[in-house]
Amino acid sequence: MTVEPGTVRPMKVDVAIIGGGIAGLSVGAWLAPHCDVVVLEAELTLGYHATGRSAAAYTECYGAETIRRLAKASREYLTTTDDLASPLPVMFVANKRNPDQIGALLDTFLPLVPSLEHLTPGEVVDRCSAFDVSGVAGGVLEPGAFEIDVHALQSGYERTIRSSGQPIIASARVERITRDTNGGWSIDAGDIQINTRVVVNAAGAWADQIAALAGVNRIGLTPLLRSVFTFNVGTESSGWPLVVDAGEQWYFKPEGPNVLGSGASELPSDPVDARAPEIDIALGIEKINTATELSIRSVLNTWAGLRTFTTDRVPVVGFEPTAPGFFWLAGQGGYGIKTSPALGEFAAALILTNSVPDSISEFGITRESLAPERLHR
Numbered sequence: 001m002t003v004e005p006g007t008v009r010p011m012k013v014d015v016a017i018i019g020g021g022i023a024g025l026s027v028g029a030w031l032a033p034h035c036d037v038v039v040l041e042a043e044l045t046l047g048y049h050a051t052g053r054s055a056a057a058y059t060e061c062y063g064a065e066t067i068r069r070l071a072k073a074s075r076e077y078l079t080t081t082d083d084l085a086s087p088l089p090v091m092f093v094a095n096k097r098n099p100d101q102i103g104a105l106l107d108t109f110l111p112l113v114p115s116l117e118h119l120t121p122g123e124v125v126d127r128c129s130a131f132d133v134s135g136v137a138g139g140v141l142e143p144g145a146f147e148i149d150v151h152a153l154q155s156g157y158e159r160t161i162r163s164s165g166q167p168i169i170a171s172a173r174v175e176r177i178t179r180d181t182n183g184g185w186s187i188d189a190g191d192i193q194i195n196t197r198v199v200v201n202a203a204g205a206w207a208d209q210i211a212a213l214a215g216v217n218r219i220g221l222t223p224l225l226r227s228v229f230t231f232n233v234g235t236e237s238s239g240w241p242l243v244v245d246a247g248e249q250w251y252f253k254p255e256g257p258n259v260l261g262s263g264a265s266e267l268p269s270d271p272v273d274a275r276a277p278e279i280d281i282a283l284g285i286e287k288i289n290t291a292t293e294l295s296i297r298s299v300l301n302t303w304a305g306l307r308t309f310t311t312d313r314v315p316v317v318g319f320e321p322t323a324p325g326f327f328w329l330a331g332q333g334g335y336g337i338k339t340s341p342a343l344g345e346f347a348a349a350l351i352l353t354n355s356v357p358d359s360i361s362e363f364g365i366t367r368e369s370l371a372p373e374r375l376h377r
């Protein structure tokens with residue numbers, strides 16, 4: 001996973017990628033066979049922050065339309081590479097007080113996901129015994145959703161970078177970014193000094209800080225903390241789908257013999273090593289207990305991570321117009337794992353050829369929909 005810190009210095013590369021989470025590693029994997037790349041990660045372990053803390057879900061029914069298109073564009077890679085995907089249907093559930101949510105979900109998602117199924121209350125209960133028919137208005141099932149092996153996905157990107165002879169350097173916190181005399185960039189990360197034509201800012205919650213270091217205008221990123229917990233339900237739960245509140249107030253899914261749940265919180269945070277606040281865990285438990293027949297009293301494990309959003313909740317991917325050679329790959333919010341194949345390929349193509357590959361544009365994704373210009377307006 002890690003590389004001996006401080007063994008490579010000074011260096012000259014075509015592209016320096018700041019951040020060894022799923023974003024930095026994915027673009028690195030698409031770039032590494034074609035040019036000299038280095039990935040710089042501040043922590044000792046790759047994927048230590050948001051990437052290592054996700055719910056690992058692939059669904060095409062979550063987020064803005066561009067996100068859903070990016071998920072679709074990533075599907076083939078995720079389902080055909082290294083056993084990354086295990087089936088995990090998603091079931092949205094509406095309670096009796098909000099029956100209209102079912103129609104709204106179908107209206108929003110059916111055009112891109114025609115395989116969605118409308119479920120009666122009885123069919124909801126058949127799929128998940130945590131509900132009683134009397135409290136449920138109905139559900140929507142996404143049968144083609146799945147769980148992603150995030151560790152394997154990340155390791156695969158990492159292998160591609162290393163097998164192309166390109167370094168990934170852990171414990172290399174970028175502290176200084178300046179213009180070099182050739183119109184490129186000079187980066188200091190501890191005792192490593194790098195000259196590069198292109199800087200890729202894939203620093204997750206810290207991406208605005210990286211921009212400021214380089215003298216580039218911040219794009220307006222907000223890290224939002226989400227807590228997660230696991231618990232035991234005392235009944236067989238391994239066959240349950242990922243169950244999501246139709247109003248996005250909570251979700252839970254099988255996690256080995258236990259269940260992973262979240263109150264779907266979004267607490268504004270500084271870019272930090274996130275910890276789950278006890279009150280947030282308590283609120284999550286209360287939401288799930290109120291919506292189901294479960295009576296969670298204690299948790300086995302808790303953690304939290306930062307989901308970092310742009311103002312329109314669509315990632316920012318592209319060259320910064322005011323700073324030649326400074327490339328944004330940030331703001332993946334709660335969707336950065338499942339969209340990483342498409343975003344990695346898209347970002348690499350813009351850097352290498354200044355074009356959008358057909359394999360991405362065929363899903364209706366345009367350069368403009370992800371470009372930083374839209375956020376600077």
Ligand SMILES: Cc1cc2nc3c(=O)[nH]c(=O)nc-3n(C[C@H](O)[C@H](O)[C@H](O)COP(=O)(O)OP(=O)(O)OC[C@H]3O[C@@H](n4cnc5c(N)ncnc54)[C@H](O)[C@@H]3O)c2cc1C
Pocket residue numbers: 018019020021022023024040041042043046047048049050051052053054055056057058172173174175202203204205206210226227228304305306307308330331332333334335336337338339
């Ligand atoms: C609770 C939770 C559930 C989620 N569920 C899902 C899900 O089901 N499906 C899905 O697709 N997505 C999900 N996500 C979102 C997903 O995890 C993120 O979108 C994704 O991991 C973001 O990846 P990243 O590489 O941009 O960020 P990160 O993984 O945070 O990586 C950024 C890296 O940059 C490094 N860095 C920062 N500053 C510097 C510096 N100065 N020098 C060097 N390195 C630096 C950091 O150390 C960090 O490792 C979830 C997230 C959370 C928190």
